[in-house]
Amino acid sequence: MAVKKNLRIGVDVGGTNTDGVIIDPTRSSEADRGIVAWHKAPTTKDPSNGIADAITTMFKSASVDPASIASVTIGTTHFVNAVITRDATRLSRVAVIRLTGPFSKHAPPCVDWPSALRNLILGHFALVKGGLEVDGDLISDIEENEIVEKCKKIKEKGIRSIVVNGIFSPIDTVKRQEERAAEIIKRELGNVDVVLSKTVANLGFLERENAAILNASILAFARQTISSFQTPIKKLGLTCPVFITQNDGTILSGEAASRLPIRTFSSGPTNSMRGAAFLVGNEGKGEAMMVVDVGGTTSDVGLLLATGFPRQQAAYSELSGVRMNFSYPDVKSIGLGGGSLVTRVRDRLKVGPESVGYKLPEKALVFGGDTPTATDYTVASGGELKIGDPGKVRNKFPPEDIDAFRAETRRMLEQIIDTMKTSPEDLPVLLVGGGAVIAPDSLKGASRVIKPKWSGVANAIGAAMARVSAVVDTVRSTESKSEKEVLVEIEEEARRRTIEAGASADSVSIVEVETLPLPYIADKVRFVVRAAGDFDYARAGDFAQSDVPNAIQNEPEIEASHQYKSGSAPSNENALPSNPEEDKDYATAVDFNAYRPKVTNREWIISETDLQWITIGCYILGTGGGGSPYSTMLRVRGILRSGGTIRVVSPDDLKDDDRVGCGGGAGSPTVGIEKLAGDEMMHAQDHLYSLYPGGRPTHFIPIEIGGSNGLQGLVLGASPNLNIPCVDGDWMGRAYPTKWQTTPVVFGERAIVFAPVCIADGNGNIMYMPTATSDLKVEQIIRAALSQMGSSVGAADGPVSGAETRRWAVEHTLSLSWRIGREVARARKDNRIDSVAEAIIDAVGGKETGRVLFKGKIVGVERKLWMGHVYGEVIIEGSDVDDCSSPFSGKIKIPFKNENIAAIRVHEGEENRTGEEKNEDVLAIVPDLVSVIDAQNGEAIGTPEYRYGLLVLVIGITASERWTSPKGIEIGGPKAFGLGHLEYKPLGRFVKPVSVIDEYDEK
Incomplete structure (x- = not known):
């Protein structure tokens, strides 16, 4: 009689520990949550040994029959660590072929990378004919002979990983330019790795290419690593599929992960969040939850949406100085953990960010060490916590210090939780991780604080219980069909892709929908739809044999493919030169008090520092529109x-x-x-x-x-x-x-x-x-x-x-942009982002000419396309965006037509009404400037980037007197934007910007 395959194994291979768990999901509603066995041990040099040890130990402790295992799911940080550490033994050189025709030549591949990483990875690039317009028409078709010529160069350089990136390739379902180019490359170069950018990320040319290059560079190492993961599974006699967890909390087959290892880069925090949700079961079902993973050094905080998936970052994410646009969980970290140092700085007790980390068992007082840590203070405060020798810290600290420790720990957690919230309502907070013991049992902003059992292996649990998902990100026409009809088609495509990825059809649901009308383009809308479902174990056999070979044919060992150390790549005539000066953050790497722009004979000679400041200021003066100046910069x-x-x-x-x-x-x-x-x-x-x-x-x-x-x-x-x-x-x-x-x-x-x-x-x-x-x-x-x-x-x-x-x-206005950007950069360098809005107002002329209109959190966004322009409205609710209590309360709305039109106070219950605004509710209106700024970094947020949950600052700046004549108000005022029932009243008095040339001319 066949043994029923009803158990799932989850293993999380971290840099410090390898955690394992065996779960019977059919018993997840029981008190033990169906957890059959669990294991935590230090990660071994060869991760396959750690995986084998974890599984073997769990089999023995719970007498598990290997034949009952339905799947093994592994989460790992190995691939992301190879990039972060710039490990030349694990990163292959990459060639890039762009299908762009005459476009993109002023921003070559890796143009915005740290120079050491760029020269380690980028081996060759070429721009050839190809690319699509946004409506699917050709910019130009690819030319086979042109690609063949580029292949000769790539072959001469011995490069075996190639990225193909075409303009608008993610929406190319007909011309198949990237696929056709890949066929030519493989025919010419044999069995090499070819990564199509459209398989890695979505719209955003440079960011998608960056992700594809990193993915291509890690492929050989990923194959070897994932193959090594599979080896112990086979040796243990398991005949089940092996999956790898990806960034959004879902699974990839081992074979798929070996092709797209970049999708696993942030699976660690995601696994913890998903595992925490599983541990609370029905108690948290159908509601958003905050997950705080407290480790030895940091606390990682993320929002688990009601869908059961982590909230993702906004438009862009960054890894090791490389800007990308693939799915990445929105996780923020603070320097608070079980090993955090507790010190007194003047009159204040300070907790972290310094930490003894993994040395806690030898450094902490309770273990006989000499360093006061958060764990020591927690044990000293009493309670049931039994760690080390409590006698070593009993009566060690004054009661007022213990109270101060509790208060500071509470403040740090409450602040980061509030930062991550998307609405003012309280929500459950789940505390997991080995350091969760230092956290209080109640927190402001938390409807309840939950410290579930087995939280120390939440990451392995999240891996074991990961789901299957698929995303469709595309631009479609709504000329012959309504937006709703097109959305139905795309949702069905997302469901189909999810089922193909392994989900059971009856469990698949749509968990995320976003529609973004394209400005200046009639009847074109960008749709982003995500579907998810549970893995169909009846089809497990379809995935069980998807083995990953250790290497492709004739592939050298990854270590042998590099004849140089990190930072000293071989010569490459079209690679950008390596120059440590390039890696400076020119916006902040100056003495702000001493820096003087170069002005000679009434001419201002622009430097890189000037450029960075002007760029920041231009986007803020864009009042939500104008497009990001990043690529032009x-x-x-x-x-x-x-x-x-x-x-x-x-x-x-x-x-x-x-x-x-x-x-x-x-x-x-x-x-x-x-x-x-x-x-x-x-x-x-x-x-x-x-x-x-x-x-x-x-x-x-x-x-x-x-x-x-x-x-x-x-x-x-x-x-x-x-x-x-x-x-x-x-x-x-x-x-x-x-x-x-x-x-x-x-x-x-x-x-x-x-x-x-x-x-x-x-x-x-x-x-x-x-x-x-x-x-x-x-x-x-x-x-x-x-x-x-x-x-x-x-x-x-x-x-x-x-x-x-x-x-x-x-x-x-270039001078004004420069001054605004300088103040943002200064606030960033001095860690004064909490007062950056006030600093910007000072830069444009002081309180007479502008003011901080509001501080809060985006709680609603609506967009529609009409006559080629994107019209919409963003709702912002007052909340604390810094360490201080916010004086702003209630809500404001900002209507926009590509750019922000006004800031208007909203009375409760009137968020969606139109035409009912009153003049006394108007905080600022065109032609005055209304800008929305990210409260986390001081950068402008464009109207296409508005999304729920962003903490923002809203500033108003009085328009130039060029606009305040009756004709100017007619052309650029409320009436021009359909708000003729509102009267323009200047926000303040215009102050003419001080010219950089006047101030700094050498004469």
């Missing part, structure tokens, strides 16, 4: 690092007959994160001035300071065929959604300002308008052309005179 940085000079002059110094040109990007920010700029802006400029009779410009001015376009004047001015200075000003003083919402139109001194105009898509298509009936008509025609030009173009506007620029420009 990389381009400007590349100009500086290649020896280019970028000059800025004051509008005050322009001569009457100077010719001031203008240019920038137009289109959807979603396209901008995928189709990185080529030379489209310069194509537009060159074509315009080949036809324009008035001569080439002598200066450039940005059309808007807000967002990415705030840096475009620097790019254009420094181009080799122009080499002219950029004016310290712009036509908006912020970001506005349309081209006619600019100060030249406000002044109305010309019948039309923005014609002639030229736009280019970078792919050979150029449109020139010598004249038009109005600036509004120019806007309308360009928006119509965008849909046929890839929804992203570079624009060139005919020049205006120096005299006109002095009258029309919003002055010194």
Whole structure:
């Protein structure tokens, strides 16, 4: 008679301990939660030995029949540790082939990596024809001969891991460009690893490529490691599938994990969270729970959603200095653990962040050591805790110190819990980990505090009980079907993928849905849908034989594939040079009191520090729009690092007959994160001035300071065929959604300002308008052309005179961006982010010109697409975002049309009503600036990045007097955004920004 396979094994292989557990899920509702056996022991040098020891020990302790094991699921930190430690013996060199046509060349692969890691991994890169537009049309098709030529180079260098990355490849289901390129590569190079970027991550070209490169580099080591995991399973006579846990708390087959090891990088914290949820069972079913994993050195805190899955990070995650966009749990850590040092600093008892860590058994007082730790204070405070020799700490500390320890531990935990909460309501807090004993039994903000039994092996339990999931992240048309109808189709696709991954059909449900209309693109919506279900053990046999070979054919041992140590890679003619100076955080690596920007003869010569500060300020002045300036910053940085000079002059110094040109990007920010700029802006400029009779410009001015376009004047001015200075000003003083919402139109001194105009898509298509009936008509025609030009173009506007620029420009806005960015960087360096909003207000002119409008947490976001623009509303609830009690209460709403329009106080029960706002409820409104800032780092948050739970600061800045005339308020005020029932009242008094040139000129 066949033995029933009803037991699951979970093993978590950490850097310090290997934990194991055997669970009978059919008994999960019983008092012991179905836990048959558990084991904790130090991790062995060869992890397979630790796995075998854990399983063998558990089999013996509980007399388990190996034939009853249905699955073994392993969580491991080995792969992520190889990247963090930059282990040259485990990381392979990688070649990158981009299918981008003329785009992305100004941001080469690994451009934003730490130089040592880049030179360790990046062996070769090439840009070839290919790529898609956002609507699925071709930028260009791939050319086989071009890829064959690149393969010859890769073969010469002996590189066996290749990444293929195409523009908009995640939505490429028809042209299959990455797949076709991979077939050519494998035919030419034989049995090598080829990683398709679309299989690793989603939209976001650079971030997806970064993840794919790391994944490719770790593949050989992952194969060897996962194969070694399977060896003890076979030796023990187990005939069940072996799974690996991934970042979102679900499982991958061993074979899938060997292809996508990057998906396991953050499985440790996730396993703990899932294990904690399992231990509380029905007690926490259907509600969100905070999980606090208290170790020896740190406490890791994450929010487990009502779906049973961890909340994921927002748009981007970062690992070892590499920015990526794949799924990663939102976990924050504080320096509080069982081994935390307890010291008195002046009048305050300080707990952590220093810790004795794994040396607790020899350093702590209760074990005969000489170092007071959190564990010692916990034992000394009484209770039932029996660790070491309690007599060594009884009466050791004054009662007031024990009380202070309790209070400080409570404060630290309550603060991090509040930071991670998404609503003000209390919620259950689960305490797990070996250090959980130091935490109090009640906490402010917790509906209840639960310290479940077996919490010390919660990570192994989470691995054993992991589920199966799949995600569909795509852009679809809603022209012929409603958004709801398209969503039904995508949800069905997500369910199908989940079942294919091993879930039982009747257990699959949709656990996450997000819809993001694409601005400036009619009838296009980005859908992100996640489905999850329980593993179908009736199909276990389908996965039991998916063995991972130790190596692919002719693959050298991973150690032998590197003939160099970390940081000294072999020469590579197209790799970026290694330079420790590059790895500086130029925003903070200065003496803020001593730093002086270089200003010579009334010209400001931009440095990398200046650039970083201006970039931060531009996004804040973007008032939620304008697109992230990150990729443009990389381009400007590349100009500086290649020896280019970028000059800025004051509008005050322009001569009457100077010719001031203008240019920038137009289109959807979603396209901008995928189709990185080529030379489209310069194509537009060159074509315009080949036809324009008035001569080439002598200066450039940005059309808007807000967002990415705030840096475009620097790019254009420094181009080799122009080499002219950029004016310290712009036509908006912020970001506005349309081209006619600019100060030249406000002044109305010309019948039309923005014609002639030229736009280019970078792919050979150029449109020139010598004249038009109005600036509004120019806007309308360009928006119509965008849909046929890839929804992203570079624009060139005919020049205006120096005299006109002095009258029309919003002055010194590059200087203003610089000052804002400097204060954010200073607050970051000095650990004063809690007062960064106030510092920004001081930088723009003080309390007269702006104010902190609100501090709180995003609790609601709505978006809809209309006439090419994304309209929406974000609700923010007042809460404590720093160490101090927040003076802000209630809720505000911020309506937006690509950019934020206003900040309006909400009366309870009116969140979703329209047209009922009253003037007395308006905290700030256009043309004044309303910016939302991340309370954790001081960076701007764009409207596409708004999401539930973000802690934010809202600031208001009084608009330039260029906007406060009746005409300016008509064009850029409430009426222009459909809020004509509200009256514009200035937030404060405009204070003209102080020019960097005026302040720091050498003369």
